[in-house]
Amino acid sequence: MEFINNVIADFLLFITREAGGFWENLTLLQFSWPQVIIDIVLVSIVFYYIFVLLKGSRALHILIGLAILAFVFILSKALQLFATGWLLDRFLTVILVAIPIIFQQELRRGLEKLGQTRLFSNNEVRATDIQISTLVEASVDMAKHKIGALIVLKKDVSLTEYAETGVPINGKLSKELLLNIFYPKSPLHDGAIIMSGGKIEAAACVLPHSYKHLDRTLGTRHKAAIGLSENTDAHIIVVSEERGAISYAHNGRLEKDIQPEKLQTLLERFYAPKNNKLDKVKKAVFKKRKL
Numbered sequence: 001m002e003f004i005n006n007v008i009a010d011f012l013l014f015i016t017r018e019a020g021g022f023w024e025n026l027t028l029l030q031f032s033w034p035q036v037i038i039d040i041v042l043v044s045i046v047f048y049y050i051f052v053l054l055k056g057s058r059a060l061h062i063l064i065g066l067a068i069l070a071f072v073f074i075l076s077k078a079l080q081l082f083a084t085g086w087l088l089d090r091f092l093t094v095i096l097v098a099i100p101i102i103f104q105q106e107l108r109r110g111l112e113k114l115g116q117t118r119l120f121s122n123n124e125v126r127a128t129d130i131q132i133s134t135l136v137e138a139s140v141d142m143a144k145h146k147i148g149a150l151i152v153l154k155k156d157v158s159l160t161e162y163a164e165t166g167v168p169i170n171g172k173l174s175k176e177l178l179l180n181i182f183y184p185k186s187p188l189h190d191g192a193i194i195m196s197g198g199k200i201e202a203a204a205c206v207l208p209h210s211y212k213h214l215d216r217t218l219g220t221r222h223k224a225a226i227g228l229s230e231n232t233d234a235h236i237i238v239v240s241e242e243r244g245a246i247s248y249a250h251n252g253r254l255e256k257d258i259q260p261e262k263l264q265t266l267l268e269r270f271y272a273p274k275n276n277k278l279d280k281v282k283k284a285v286f287k288k289r290k291l
Helices: 002-029 033-054 059-078 082-102 104-115 123-144 175-182 220-231 260-270 276-290
Strands: 149-153 167-172 192-196 199-205 235-239 246-250 253-255
Touching: 059 082, 123 149, 123 175, 123 235, 123 246, 123 260, 149 175, 149 220, 167 175, 175 199, 192 220, 220 235, 220 246, 220 253, 235 260, 246 260
Parallel strands: 149 192
Antiparallel strands: 149 235, 167 199, 192 199, 235 246, 246 253
């Protein structure tokens, strides 16, 4: 027990001496407090970014192993274990040289992510462009093969009551997922999918039909799309199973037989930055409609 107490005491003295030396050097260099605060914040950001980058990767286990070796090295210095300290000193020197090789993939991925930060590009714009392209490509593909589809894009008004009628998906939007859901033999193809942001919340959802439009050429999907757009601010893409045509419903109106270019333009308008005052007015109008 006495030996353990001595080891702990020596280690604490070593840490105290090192901290005292660091503070003394900091005082001699005459750094101002703003410099110190900025320095600490930047170092914290760097370490946070490293942890986020390594989280869930195999490199994290290597980093933990290196941290343990570093701790043992500091402990050997504190306890004056010369043989252990000499061995670890040489070993850690080799490791420092080998780090760029060990973490080659992680370093490359980290630099790529750094180049994709908001400082150099707009990630939200890129994500929106991908969503629009995915929706257009999937709609065109389904129209070409005459696969019926009903895709609801949620805006501000809640669609929970309609999403609850379907099957929860909570999956990231992709062309393959859309085609699988609306494939005629899929158990989820009959009904609508509800999207929020870049995720598909639910599939096989039941939507309210519109009884204001008596056009006999309109199918069940088109009437459901118009009905939902009358009660909410959602935008709905409809792909006709019979004619292989694409339609677009919003604000109680249906634009029939649109071309891919037109669909892209409509989606770009839907995903455009919001005007908060206008959105609040629209939301109030749709709530009054529902009442």
